[in-house]
Amino acid sequence: MNINELKKGISSNRKLSDVLFIFWAGGAALLSYSLVYALRKPFTAATFDGLDFFGMDYKTVTSIVQIFGYFLSKLIGIKVISELKKENRLRFIILSVAVAELSLVLFGLLPRPFNVFALFFNGLSLGCMWGVIFSFLEGRRVTDLLASLMGLSIAISSGTAKSIGLFVMENLHISEFWMPAFIGAFAFPLLSLLGWLMTRLPQPTEEDKKLRIERVTLNREGRMHIFKSFMPVLLLLFFANLFITVLQDIKEDFLVKIINVEASGLSSWAFAKIDATVTLVILCVFGIMSLVKNDMKVLCALLVLVTCGTLTLSFIAFNYNTLELSTTTWLFLQSLSLYTVYLSFQTLFFERFIACFRIRGNVGFFIITLDFIGYMGTVLVLVLKECFKPNIDWLHFYNLMSGYVGVICAMAFMGALVYLLARYRRERTVCVGKNRLFITQNCFGLSPKIANTQQVK
Numbered sequence: 001m002n003i004n005e006l007k008k009g010i011s012s013n014r015k016l017s018d019v020l021f022i023f024w025a026g027g028a029a030l031l032s033y034s035l036v037y038a039l040r041k042p043f044t045a046a047t048f049d050g051l052d053f054f055g056m057d058y059k060t061v062t063s064i065v066q067i068f069g070y071f072l073s074k075l076i077g078i079k080v081i082s083e084l085k086k087e088n089r090l091r092f093i094i095l096s097v098a099v100a101e102l103s104l105v106l107f108g109l110l111p112r113p114f115n116v117f118a119l120f121f122n123g124l125s126l127g128c129m130w131g132v133i134f135s136f137l138e139g140r141r142v143t144d145l146l147a148s149l150m151g152l153s154i155a156i157s158s159g160t161a162k163s164i165g166l167f168v169m170e171n172l173h174i175s176e177f178w179m180p181a182f183i184g185a186f187a188f189p190l191l192s193l194l195g196w197l198m199t200r201l202p203q204p205t206e207e208d209k210k211l212r213i214e215r216v217t218l219n220r221e222g223r224m225h226i227f228k229s230f231m232p233v234l235l236l237l238f239f240a241n242l243f244i245t246v247l248q249d250i251k252e253d254f255l256v257k258i259i260n261v262e263a264s265g266l267s268s269w270a271f272a273k274i275d276a277t278v279t280l281v282i283l284c285v286f287g288i289m290s291l292v293k294n295d296m297k298v299l300c301a302l303l304v305l306v307t308c309g310t311l312t313l314s315f316i317a318f319n320y321n322t323l324e325l326s327t328t329t330w331l332f333l334q335s336l337s338l339y340t341v342y343l344s345f346q347t348l349f350f351e352r353f354i355a356c357f358r359i360r361g362n363v364g365f366f367i368i369t370l371d372f373i374g375y376m377g378t379v380l381v382l383v384l385k386e387c388f389k390p391n392i393d394w395l396h397f398y399n400l401m402s403g404y405v406g407v408i409c410a411m412a413f414m415g416a417l418v419y420l421l422a423r424y425r426r427e428r429t430v431c432v433g434k435n436r437l438f439i440t441q442n443c444f445g446l447s448p449k450i451a452n453t454q455q456v457k
Contacts, residue, residue, distance in 0.1 A: 022142055025201050026149035029133050032194045033150055036129045037157035038164070038187035039100045039180075040066075040122065043107070044253045045165030046176035053113040056386050063253040064382045066119035071379055073127020074372030081131035081364040082218040086199075089132055093195035096132075099125035101188045104181035115177065130346070130371070131364035136198045138351060138363045139215035140208045144290030144298075147347035148283060154343060156279040158252045159271030159335075167269070212355045215362045226361055233419045234366075238373050240412035241345055243405040244310075245374025246381050248338050250398060257394040259327055266327060274328065278335045282343060289348060295356035296424050302344045302352075303417040307410045309337040314406030317399040334402075341409070345370060356424070 043062060051058035084092065099121060106118035137146040161183075168179045204214070218226070227234060251258070259266070285305070292298050316323065316333055325333070350366040353359070385392065 018142055021202075022145050022149070025137060025198070026146045028194050028198050028201075029137055029146060029150035030153045032133050032191055032198070033130065033153040034157040034160070035187040035191040035194070036097075036126055036133075037153070037161045039097060039104070039184045039191075040070075040126050041158060041161035041252065042165035042168075042180045042183045043119070043176070045162040045256065046169070046179065047256055048176060051112065053116060058113060058116070059254075059257070060382060060386050061113070062116050062119055063249075064379060064386070065116050066123040067249065067253075067375055067382070068379050069120040069123030069125075070127045071123075071372065071375035073124045074368055074375055077128040077131055077368040078223070078365065078372060079220070081128055081135070081368045082223060082362065084132065084135065084364075085217065086135070089135065090195050090199050092132055093129070094192050096125045096129060097188050097191050101181065101184045104184045108175075108178040108181050112177075127371070127375075128368065131368045133198070134367065135215075135362065135364055136201055139204045139212050141211055142290075143212060143351050144348055145287065147351055148286035148290065148343075151286070151343040151347035152279045152283055154339065154346065156272070156275045159273075159275030162255065163269045163272040212351070213358055213360065215354075216360055218361045218365050222361060223365055226359060226365070230357075230423075233416050233423070236412045236416045236419070237345065238370060240409040240416075241342075241370050242373050242377045243409055244338070244341050245371065246377040247313075247398075247402055247405050248342055249375070249378045250381070250401070251334065251338065254394055254398075258398050259331065259395075270328070271331075274332050275335060277332065278339055281336060282340060285340070286343075286348060295352045296420075298348065298352045299356060299420055300417060302349050303413050303420070306341040306344050307413045307417075309340040310406040310409040310413065312337045312406070313402045314404075314410070317403030317406065320399050357427070 043066075046059070048058045048062070053061040103118045103120075103122040103125065107115050107122070109115070110118060134147070134150065137143055137150065140146065164183060165179055168174050168182060169176055172182075174182050204212075255271070289298050289301060292301070312333065316325070316330070316337075346367060350363045353366070354361060354363065385397075
């Protein structure tokens with residue numbers, strides 16, 4: 001066997017190993033976060049008609065209480081996820097899902113309307129799960145594909161959770177109060193098993209660390225250093241994602257009110273089918289981006305993509321009556337635009353951002369901070385809506401919000417793109433200058449002591 005045949009054999013074995021690892025790690029992460037949705041979102045399929053919470057809409061209060069717990073968990077998670085060691089991940093997962101399921105049992109068991117407070121602990125226990133699961137995947141050569149697979153769980157699981165919830169109530173005749181606990185009883189053991197399987201994943205190799213920078217825990221000083229270093233672009237992205245998260249959460253929690261399911265003629269599985277189609281489209285787009293090795297090119301492509309997504313939201317909202325879209329088409333375009341934006345930052349963007357600017361940290365810090373700000377906004381919007389205008393046309397409210405959110409976010413994303421390009425070019429120029437100085441001084445024997453110069457990317 002000659003050298004070329006040997007290299008070809010090694011390359012072939014490596015590709016096969018990568019494919020098997022992607023199926024193992026990516027599949028486990030996708031299923032894991034899908035099960036998190038099974039513990040968190042089925043109650044959104046219920047309308048709770050005829051019920052109120054001391055004069056307030058019962059369904060709105062259930063969402064506010066759960067999201068408030070979720071939002072508080074994100075605040076705690078900024079520290080917890082940034083500092084969580086790999087040996088403690090499985091224990092964290094099992095404890096979190098156990099509390100989540102117990103809270104759903106209490107939701108069915110406690111008298112109404114006081115049972116809504118049980119959902120606070122459901123949100124509190126699940127708010128950090130994304131960051132924990134993602135920590136198994138980040139910092140690898142194939143993280144783009146792994147993150148894309150995991151991110152698709154958000155796109156497909158929201159509609160699937162609603163469809164399963166409707167199916168359980170309509171066909172198994174389980175009440176809307178016990179339906180979430182019934183579904184969670186299946187999710188709890190499966191999620192614990194998948195958590196254990198992810199602890200068996202091999203650690204990132206030296207090649208992974210060289211290509212994507214080694215991921216490390218972040219203490220308070222480390223978090224502040226990163227934020228100060230990239231404050232302009234992070235403020236723009238956090239600001240834009242505040243609106244995107246609010247819009248997406250309102251769509252997820254109140255879709256059965258935004259769309260009259262019975263009047264529209266949609267089946268209970270229509271949500272799952274639409275989200276599955278959206279999932280395939282996003283997977284193809286992210287899969288293509290994972291083939292691009294230049295981190296800056298991917299960052300630019302993502303920012304252009306999310307700008308197009310937000311402008312699409314605005315166009316549909318401002319021309320809703322003129323376009324006369326069918327319910328299915330409208331829902332597909334909404335899901336595609338929203339999930340493309342949301343998933344870009346939950347999966348690929350910060351993974352490439354860390355690699356591009358050689359940041360010593362972890363993706364969990366960025367995502368958990370992004371979510372904390374976003375869910376804080378959701379709680380505020382729902383509380384204000386309930387206090388000042390409890391009876392609203394949900395479709396009109398959603399279209400009005402998505403129209404203005406699209407315009408605001410598009411401007412923020414374009415501002416972020418301009419900043420990142422300028423920052424990248426400036427740092428690249430500095431690196432080239434340092435390397436040339438180092439070479440010149442060594443050639444003339446002036447000073448060999450310049451060390452730790454960054455390599456040109």
